[in-house]
Amino acid sequence: QKEVEQNSGPLSVPEGAIASLNCTYSDRGSQSFFWYRQYSGKSPELIMSIYSNGDKEDGRFTAQLNKASQYVSLLIRDSQPSDSATYLCAVIGNYQLIWGAGTKLIIKP
Amino acid sequence: GAVVSQHPSWVICKSGTSVKIECRSLDFQATTMFWYRQFPKQSLMLMATSNEGSKATYEQGVEKDKFLINHASLTLSTLTVTSAHPEDSSFYICSASSVTREDNEQFFGPGTRLTVL
Numbered sequence: 001q002k003e004v005e006q007n008s009g010p011l012s013v014p015e016g017a018i019a020s021l022n023c024t025y026s027d028r029g030s031q032s033f034f035w036y037r038q039y040s041g042k043s044p045e046l047i048m049s050i051y052s053n054g055d056k057e058d059g060r061f062t063a064q065l066n067k068a069s070q071y072v073s074l075l076i077r078d079s080q081p082s083d084s085a086t087y088l089c090a091v092i093g094n095y096q097l098i099w100g101a102g103t104k105l106i107i108k109p
Numbered sequence: 110g111a112v113v114s115q116h117p118s119w120v121i122c123k124s125g126t127s128v129k130i131e132c133r134s135l136d137f138q139a140t141t142m143f144w145y146r147q148f149p150k151q152s153l154m155l156m157a158t159s160n161e162g163s164k165a166t167y168e169q170g171v172e173k174d175k176f177l178i179n180h181a182s183l184t185l186s187t188l189t190v191t192s193a194h195p196e197d198s199s200f201y202i203c204s205a206s207s208v209t210r211e212d213n214e215q216f217f218g219p220g221t222r223l224t225v226l
Binding site: 032034041042043044045046049088090097099100101102 | 143151152153155200202214215216217218219220222
């Protein structure tokens with residue numbers, strides 16, 4: 001059974017600090033990795049995609065991928081209250097998109 | 110990013126009636142569309158995958174005769190909840206992807222909140 005695992009949280013981070021979200025996956029053949037943000041009652045929206053080992057930065061967001069250890073993480077710098085949401089990790093392997101259950105992030109003012 | 114719309118955004122219906130939800134890709138041709146359901150405080154649950162012009166592939170436990178999916182064109186897929194019951198009340202979300210886009214990235218519609226009385 002291919003799985004994507006995330007800590008459900010909630011993860012509480014003070015405003016201005018770095019929020020670190022982690023995701024592990026079981027399928028070594030996975031090739032594409034996505035982080036989505038979902039506000040309560042809304043659809044997920046894509047924040048970052050990453051396909052190769054290393055870091056990928058986009059504004060305050062940095063995605064990190066380590067295929068050898070089978071984990072992908074998302075760092076949010078200078079966290080803002082508006083970053084409070086559930087963050088979903090999604091992994092594609094063999095044309096199948098597998099979702100993690102999501103981590104609820106709370107940024108405290 | 111690409112734009113996906115859904116209609117209606119919310120619907121309330123009586124038990125036993127059928128409800129149709131539309132999902133449209135507005136600025137790209139969606140070779141594949143996905144239908145998800147999400148109950149409160151739970152993660153997305155994939156219901157079915159549909160490719161344009163062919164029958165949808167349903168996930169285990171999803172009744173294909175109850176949740177009718179039609180993907181008649183590269184820009185439109187519909188989900189019909191037949192003989193809806195209160196337990197079908199949920200947030201239904203579609204997403205679309207295209208083989209012409211990088212790595213089958215999915216773009217989500219805004220969702221449809223269904224309440225069955």
